[in-house]
Amino acid sequence: MNSALEGKYAVTMDMYPLESSDFNRIHPFYDHLKEGRLTTTRCRDCGKKSFPPRVMCPHCMSENLEWADLPVTGTVLVVTEEEVGVPVGFETPLIHALIDLSGELSLFARIRGCKTGELKEGDQVKLTVFPVDPLPVDGKKGVVILQERVFFAFEKL
Numbered sequence: 001m002n003s004a005l006e007g008k009y010a011v012t013m014d015m016y017p018l019e020s021s022d023f024n025r026i027h028p029f030y031d032h033l034k035e036g037r038l039t040t041t042r043c044r045d046c047g048k049k050s051f052p053p054r055v056m057c058p059h060c061m062s063e064n065l066e067w068a069d070l071p072v073t074g075t076v077l078v079v080t081e082e083e084v085g086v087p088v089g090f091e092t093p094l095i096h097a098l099i100d101l102s103g104e105l106s107l108f109a110r111i112r113g114c115k116t117g118e119l120k121e122g123d124q125v126k127l128t129v130f131p132v133d134p135l136p137v138d139g140k141k142g143v144v145i146l147q148e149r150v151f152f153a154f155e156k157l
């Protein structure tokens, strides 16, 4: 593989795993985030939503998917806090939570703006969208294009 991105891409991919080789097919996820919407893919064949967005339904293998909005507030089910060994580029403590989105779906997401011990099971959280480093993507003729990006987290209500 002769990509202009060789050796430059790994760190970004590790930090934000949604930006994989499927990126071009799930990019509406980021467009929706910019509008303050949390979305994912819903299967038109079996009706199930999956998170993160997919290019193929993990339940029935259909590629007949559409975008659907998810609730932007939720309830914390489980909290994890990391004080050490946090990846480069993240502040400490690095807090993640399993969040129940009004019974529609639960997802594991980063929590911003909380101190260690502040977030508890049962707390209400809401979506927050913030800019992250642009994503280098392969343009034509080996030119690397920087794609403006946002990512999401949740914060305590």
Ligand SMILES: [Zn+2]
Pocket: 043, 044, 045, 046, 047, 048, 057, 058, 059, 060, 061, 062
């Ligand atoms: Zn399906």
